[in-house]
Amino acid sequence: MQLSKNNLQEKSDRVYDVIVIGGGAGGLSAGVYLQRYNLSTLIVDKGKARSFWMQELHNYLGLPPDLPGKELLKRGKEHFLSLDGDWLNGYVEEVVDEGETFAVQVKVGRQNSIDPVLRSKYLIAASGIIDNLIPLEDMLNVYEYAGYNLHVCLVCDGYEMTDKQAGLFVGSEASIETAFALSWFTPKITVFTHGLFEVSESMSSRLKELGYRLVETPIKQFLGKNHQMTGVEMVDGSVVELETGLLAMGSRYHHTYLSNFNLEKERNYLVTDKTGRTSHPRIFAIGDLKVGLNQVAIAVGDGALAGTQIWRDLRRVKGAIQNLDNLPVSVS
Numbered sequence: 001m002q003l004s005k006n007n008l009q010e011k012s013d014r015v016y017d018v019i020v021i022g023g024g025a026g027g028l029s030a031g032v033y034l035q036r037y038n039l040s041t042l043i044v045d046k047g048k049a050r051s052f053w054m055q056e057l058h059n060y061l062g063l064p065p066d067l068p069g070k071e072l073l074k075r076g077k078e079h080f081l082s083l084d085g086d087w088l089n090g091y092v093e094e095v096v097d098e099g100e101t102f103a104v105q106v107k108v109g110r111q112n113s114i115d116p117v118l119r120s121k122y123l124i125a126a127s128g129i130i131d132n133l134i135p136l137e138d139m140l141n142v143y144e145y146a147g148y149n150l151h152v153c154l155v156c157d158g159y160e161m162t163d164k165q166a167g168l169f170v171g172s173e174a175s176i177e178t179a180f181a182l183s184w185f186t187p188k189i190t191v192f193t194h195g196l197f198e199v200s201e202s203m204s205s206r207l208k209e210l211g212y213r214l215v216e217t218p219i220k221q222f223l224g225k226n227h228q229m230t231g232v233e234m235v236d237g238s239v240v241e242l243e244t245g246l247l248a249m250g251s252r253y254h255h256t257y258l259s260n261f262n263l264e265k266e267r268n269y270l271v272t273d274k275t276g277r278t279s280h281p282r283i284f285a286i287g288d289l290k291v292g293l294n295q296v297a298i299a300v301g302d303g304a305l306a307g308t309q310i311w312r313d314l315r316r317v318k319g320a321i322q323n324l325d326n327l328p329v330s331v332s
Contacts, residue, residue, distance in 0.1 A: 002081065003042075003088040005108055008116055011086065015119045016040045018310055019104050021092050021257065022126035023047075025296045026287035028076035029303025030124050035083035037311040042086040042118060044106055046127070046254075055147045055227075059156060060296055072296070088118075092257045095123060102282070121282065122310050125255055125270065126303070128288040132249035134169045134194055134219065141221050145229040150222070150245045154178060155295065157246075158185045164243040167232065169219075171196055171249035173203055178248040179212055187211065190240060192232070194218050215240060255289055266291050276306035284310070 003011065018034050020027045023045030034041040054069035063072070081087060090106040093115070101119045108114050131152045133142045142150075151157040158181075165188045170176050176199070179189050191207060193199060195218040207214050217234045224230040231241040253268050263278050263285075264271040269292075270285040272278050278285050286302035288294045 001084070001086050003086055005114055008088070008108065008114075011042075011118065012116065014040070015101055015121065016042045016086075017120065017314060018042075018122045018124060018307075019044060019102065019118060019120035020124040020126055021104075022128055022254075022287070023073070023077065023087070024126060024128055024287060024299065025072065025076065026128075026299030026303045027124065027126035028073065028080055029300040030126060030286060030307045031080045031085050031303075032076070032083060033304050033307030034310065035080065035085045037307065039311060039314065040086075041080075042088060042120065043080065044088050044090050044092055044104070044118075046091045047089060054156075057296065058160065069296075092127070094260070095257050096260060097280075121314070123283045124276070124303075124306055124310075125258060125278075125283065125285045125289055126287050126299075127254040127257075129251040129253050129294070131247065131251050132171060133247060134171075134192075134249060136219065136221065138221065145222055145224060145227060145245075146247070148227040148229070149243070150229050150247065152247045153294065154181055154246060154248075155293065158182065161185050161244045161246065164188065165241065166190070167192055167240070167242045167245040169194065169245060169247050169249060173197060173199060175248045175250065176203055176207070178246070179207065180210075182246060183210065183212075189213070190215060190242070192219060192240075251288075253289060255285075258283070274305070275309035276302050277309065 017039040018041050020030050020043045023043050027043055031041050031043050056066045057063060057069055058065045090108040092104060092106050094105045096103040101121060102123050104118045106116055136142055162185045164186055166186050167190050168179050168182060169192045176191055179191055182189055190213040193216045195216055204214060217236055220233045220235045222229050222232055229245055231239055233239050261280055263280060270278050270290050272285050272290045276284040276286045284306040286306050287299035
């Protein structure tokens with residue numbers, strides 16, 4: 001059921017089995033599995049998942065290579081709703097552990113917003129990460145090409161950059177290391193710092209030895225047409241021609257709503273077991289929030305594993321099938 005400010009009151013006294021925070025591929029997968037286990041699930045989605053603005057999902061098995069990420073999410077949401085799951089567009093502000101339940105405060109609506117508190121026995125954090133984009137005065141100029149031939153994921157899209165003139169846009173000296181991985185796909189690399197920091201002499205020497213160009217002048221704008229970036233214009237008027245680009249500006253992890261919990265972390269990723277369970281027994285983390293490979297296919301599998309483990313937990317609490325831990329975890 002699609003929830004909104006108009007009908008949310010109907011659910012105010014309900015305790016869900018699981019609230020899933022994030023309606024991306026991982027959250028949707030978890031929701032589908034939970035509903036198929038006859039559990040009650042609410043997905044709270046802030047909108048614009050990382051995969052939403054990916055224009056083509058080239059590496060998802062069985063789907064057309066040119067399928068947009070937003071179409072995958074649309075199909076997933078329809079599937080979830082068809083199984084009688086609840087969906088709410090909103091921003092989770094805080095989660096409080098009440099003992100047997102979690103109290104989840106959500107901001108609903110941009111104007112005349114309300115802040116309902118919803119409850120569940122378990123929580124799945126699937127809210128992902130937000131990529132930092134190169135800061136230009138006209139950020140629309142960045143979004144015009146991001147997700148097309150201006151990429152944010154080397155693992156996802158390195159193949160698309162094979163033997164092309166590639167711009168690597170970095171936000172720190174540490175992220176310049178990405179160039180040495182990108183070289184697997186192309187030797188034609190120009191590193192842009194946008195004047196955000198000073199590159200050390202040792203790093204400059206490494207780049208020069210490999211034949212990679214280093215440009216430290218700030219960027220004025222991207223150039224191109226029809227969403228295909230063809231180069232960048234610098235603030236001094238010079239132009240660097242490119243065929244593709246990779247943004248390596250770092251990311252922000254969207255899990256501040258868990259600040260009340262002292263969860264184990266590794267480099268700001270949430271540490272989990274193989275089912276997605278965090279150091280809190282009733283909080284699971286899946287997809288880009290947890291330690292591991294950040295891929296749509298992985299997030300979908302994470303959702304299936306987390307949903308299945310929660311079902312196992314709840315079955316055990318209700319005393320059904322004492323040897324449930326011995327059941328296979330095959331996912332179909």
